[in-house]
Amino acid sequence: MIDSVELISYLHKHGLNLATGVPCSYFKQLLIELEKSDKINYIPATREDEAVGISCGYYLGGQNSFVLMQNSGLATIGDVLTSLAQLYQIPLLLFVSYRGLEPDATFPEHLLMGDVTEDVLNAYNVPYEILYEEGWQDTIDRALEEMNANKTVVCILVEKGVMDE
């Protein structure tokens, strides 16, 4: 499991000082730590597209942030991705929980989105990588590098049990 406090420190070291989003239970501990953090200011949003809007505005003011959401939220952010973040070439880091995989079968509300999550990201031309405990720093480094070099949206998918819960 990835330690939330370490993840927050790591992202902060890379220049991110604000996070916003809508919770997923996979990020329960991460959100507890974010709310306590004096390194990263967490802004709870009412919707995922709002969170992306906040993150884009923050970038336009010269600072960097990231967005947390459940993969269900990917279905909410299509317009703000295509007509703001991607259109204006705004770097945007999305941390998205990957629900609807096998162990989640008791949550039918996530099954369809779980099936199509990677298709949706591909359809929107959003590069993504799945986060694992082993080498998680490298995954984040690659994502940030791609995001900053290409001024693009990048997504990190987080399966159950990868973050401390």
Add this chain to the structure above:
Amino acid sequence: MKGDEVVRSLQDLLKGDELIVSSNGNVSRQVFAYLHQPQVYLRGSMGLPMAVGFGLALSQPNKQVIVITGDGNFLMGLSSMATIAFHKPQNLKILVLDNGSYATTGGQQTVSSNLAYEEMISGMGIKNVQSVDVMKDTETLNGKLIDLLAAKELSVLHTLVEEDIHKLENIPWHPPEIKDKFLEKFD
């Protein structure tokens, strides 16, 4: 009075260092045409000018951020107002140009006319909310705009304006260019 006249009324009141976020469609075109450049002219992301303005206000706490939005955009993103009201960024001002319609797409009605804006917004926890019907009362507009800009707290000014489906030229800058020019302000 029409929405673009409200935008033009700002010309003489702004100092020039304000950061403006404008909602998609006609409003962004008006802000591009009549106010100091560059600003964050949204081409899409309908409903999100308040969210973008909020992020900008958090990022630039010493600058005044003004969101200029149509009522269609404002209502689509209404829950952002709840988020903003919770955090109360003192450098954020919201100006609603309420023409009761989606003028950009041909003037279809919005549900705006049914709403009591002052009560609705103050009920979210925003103290400084004013509403002015500039179709009936053009005299007080300037004073309200001055108050909005001078306020030291999160403030909202709701203006009832005449519908205007007259279209300005499209914004000639490509979106990445809008972003790059805007970011140069902070070099």
